[in-house]
Amino acid sequence: MMNNQLNRIQTFIAVVDCGSFTRAAERLLISKAMTSIHVKRLEESLNVPLLVRNSRGVALTEAGQLLYNEFSEIFINIQSSLDNVAEQYLSLSGTLHITSTIEFGDRFLLPLIGEFCKIHPQLNVSYNAGSALNDLISDRLDLAIRLGVLRDSSLKSRKIADFKIYLVASPDWLEKNKLETVNDLKDVDWIANSNLQTPTHWELNHSTLPSIDIRAKARFNANSSTSIKTMAIAGFGVTVLPEWMIETELQSGNLVRLFPEYSLPKQPVTIVFPNGHQIQRKCRVFIDYLIDKLKL
Structure with a gap:
């Protein structure tokens, strides 16, 4: 019952904000008929008219104005809270474990990692400088940046640049x-x-x-x-x-x-990641960032 009533209140607020049942239906992605039904059922449950239809659209009754004032800000806050949760989920967090050759890392990679972390302040980075292409899983590495044609062509990899x-x-x-x-x-x-x-x-x-x-x-x-x-x-x-x-x-x-x-x-700059593992979002975003920013 409560969910139904909340849906009806949301529809009522959309009608007031949009100024018509038609535009409210378009915003809510429901039919105009369903929009009218929601408002009618809300009025019946409260036993009071909320809206008056006229030639210019709709007008609020005194009860309708009171209900709108009480709930419009609540629904704005709910949407804001939902957006914040979504933003927290979409923003990068945790630790990104990266290895690269010393020379390439010092010259190109580390400055880009620094800029990337400014964009994603909740993300930590563990950086390992070295040339050996170790077992990424046992070494708990997310990504390895390597130069030239790899000895092991079976590794899961993606080329991000070329160099002379x-x-x-x-x-x-x-x-x-x-x-x-x-x-x-x-x-x-x-x-x-x-x-x-x-x-x-x-x-x-x-x-x-x-x-x-x-x-x-x-x-x-x-x-x-x-x-x-x-x-x-x-x-x-x-x-x-x-x-x-x-x-x-x-x-x-x-x-x-x-x-x-x-x-x-020309030789490739290649990012290698563990076989058999779906690449994490933080890795995908970092790879896309490197492809966009890396200039050799």
Whole structure:
């Protein structure tokens, strides 16, 4: 009975606010006939007329005015409370567990995480810097950001950006190891990133000449791009590194780009998440944010 009466009062208030039964019905998504029935039943239950129909629409009786004054603000407060509950549910909360490589995290990810947390003040972040692609579930990680083609292609992932990579070596190394043609790269020492699917297998593309397939052997393997850059600057061999990571070294001359007339395929920035788990809303919102804001 109480629910019926509340529905009738809500319909009555809508009629007063809209100024007609037709517009009230449209707002409430019910028929005009049902709108009239609700108001009529409300009047019968109170044993007093609430509305008077006239050529301009409807007018309140004294009792109708009293009822409207008593309940209109109550229903506004109820709707406001419902909106607040919905907003709390939609806003991000809890803890987002993220891992990323140290270099990419420091340069790009951490500033974006900071801005994201300003937008969602109830959200906490647990950040783990590292290159290993661990078991996300056992490590309680929601998302892992990784660079390049992943070794394990079965992982559930989504590409969010691409970046350029360059073939480089130090001036000291180039003085001791003369590279006459691109094919000479097959027979020199390489510094390889062990996180990549094919760390010493690269396709070099030219705008007019045929592509060249390079398959080399690594003398030094590392899972850290910073370590790889350090060894390249030290003159240990040839390597491939992201453009954004060696801009300063190229400008200073500590590293030299090799065969710039050839390009290497762009590499993906990939977000990996646990297999078999429906991705949480906080993760989806964060991924969409990264796609929108990440500029390499």
